[in-house]
Amino acid sequence: MFEQPMWQTFLSRLRAAAGVAQAAIVVMAASGEDVIEVRSGQGGEGFARFLTEGHADESARLQLMREARVYALEEIVAAGGPAQAGFAADVLRPAGIFDLRAVRLREPAGLDGWLILAGREELGAAQGRLLALVVPHFRAALRAFSALERERARAQISAEAFRRMNFGWITLDAACCVVDMDSQAESLLARTSAIRKGPRGRLLPASPEIDRALTSQVRALAADPAARPKALHLSRDPWIDLLVAPVRLHGLAGGNQPVAVAYISGDRSSSADRREQLVGLFGLSPSEARLAWAMAQGLGIAEAAAELGLTVETARNYSKKIYAKTGARGQADLVRHILTSVLALA
Structure with a gap:
């Protein structure tokens, strides 16, 4: 299933063992919307339509x-309807395919899978027996494929959550x-001078x-995997932090084994950009x-006033206007208003 297209070695060997012109696999999600069809050899295309049209x-x-159960072409046409008969006449026969054997399996999570052998002459019991023998292995392959798809979907959701929170991860030896x-960490490193990957691969603040x-x-962490994580502040404008923690999971892959994972969090915008966004979002003055x-x-x-070159009294007057325009009831509420607003996604 890791080949591109998938299952090509298996299909080519199955086709040779069965002595047929074409072998194909169709996989369909429970919804009937997402379909994968892979083939080896010359013959028809669109087996998914043949096996499901009118039976969604x-x-x-x-x-x-x-x-x-292993089915012959004539059985599927007889049990199907105009769509199946039309496919046989309009697609299979012009492609030189006059008979086939097919079996359908249901994976527990809801995937439907079909395995098809198509021939240029009438197929016999031998091809049907071969498909029946392959059924347990095809079932195992469907389960593995379904599990990988679930993990891929989970990984995509996790990556999207990290992206929205401006988090990335870097493993270190x-x-x-x-x-x-991950791609989020690569993006953060590309747009900051506070930390970079050195010429020999070393992470260099x-x-x-x-x-x-x-x-x-x-x-x-290399000496003691139970050592406590440590937070490091890299940059204030834009804000970038690093949390260096032990790696809790270890794989069997070769190469250098990581001893630490650095979670990097960084704002995508500078302070100047954020101030402009606050002007537009809440109607604040610059x-x-x-x-x-x-x-x-x-x-x-007082700290903000000193940093911005304001008197404390002027800063207090500004803060009252800020609270009124943002609807905040104090500084803690203001922080929540700003950091949970659409600015967090900007």
Whole structure:
């Protein structure tokens, strides 16, 4: 199933063993919408339509072909209807296919799978027996394929959640070299100068102090996998943090084994961009937006005033206008308003 197209080696060997012109596999989701069809050899195309047209729901498919029973072409046409008869006349015969054997299986999670042998002459009992012998193995393949599809879907959902939260991950070996990373981490590294992947694969923070702290933490995790995670602050504008934790799962793949995973979180926008977005979202003035963003980063009124070159009294006046325009009842509420607004997705 890892070949492209899938199952080609199996289908070509099955076709040769059966002495037929074509072997095919059709896999359909329970909804009947997502369909995979792979073939080996020359013959017809569109077997999914032949096996399901006019029988889209599960009960109708069961009536057309009972599970695990081998059917001949004439049986499917007789049990089907105009769609099946038309396919045989309009697609199979012009392609030189005059007979076939097919079997249908249902995977417990809901996938339907069909295995088809198509020949240029009448097929006999030998091809039917061969399909019957293959049924247990085809069932196992369907289950494995279904499990992989579930894991792929879960991985996609997890990746999307990480993307929306601006999180990525980087696995590191004992020498602080990158073993692997996800696309979100690659994107974060591409747009910041605070940390990068060095020419020999080493993860290099721009700050020597942070570099020493990162190296020390990875060495500690290599020596003691139970060591506590450590957070490192890389950049304030845009905001980027790193949490270096032990790797809890280990695979059997070759190459360097990771000893640590660095979860990287970074804002996609600069402070200037965020201030412009606050102006548009809440109707703040540029001065109010600068103060609101500083407060959203955890600075108190006095700290924000000092950073922005304002008097504390001016900052307090601005904050009252900010609270009124955003509907916040205080700084904690303001932080929630800003960080849970659509800015989090910007």
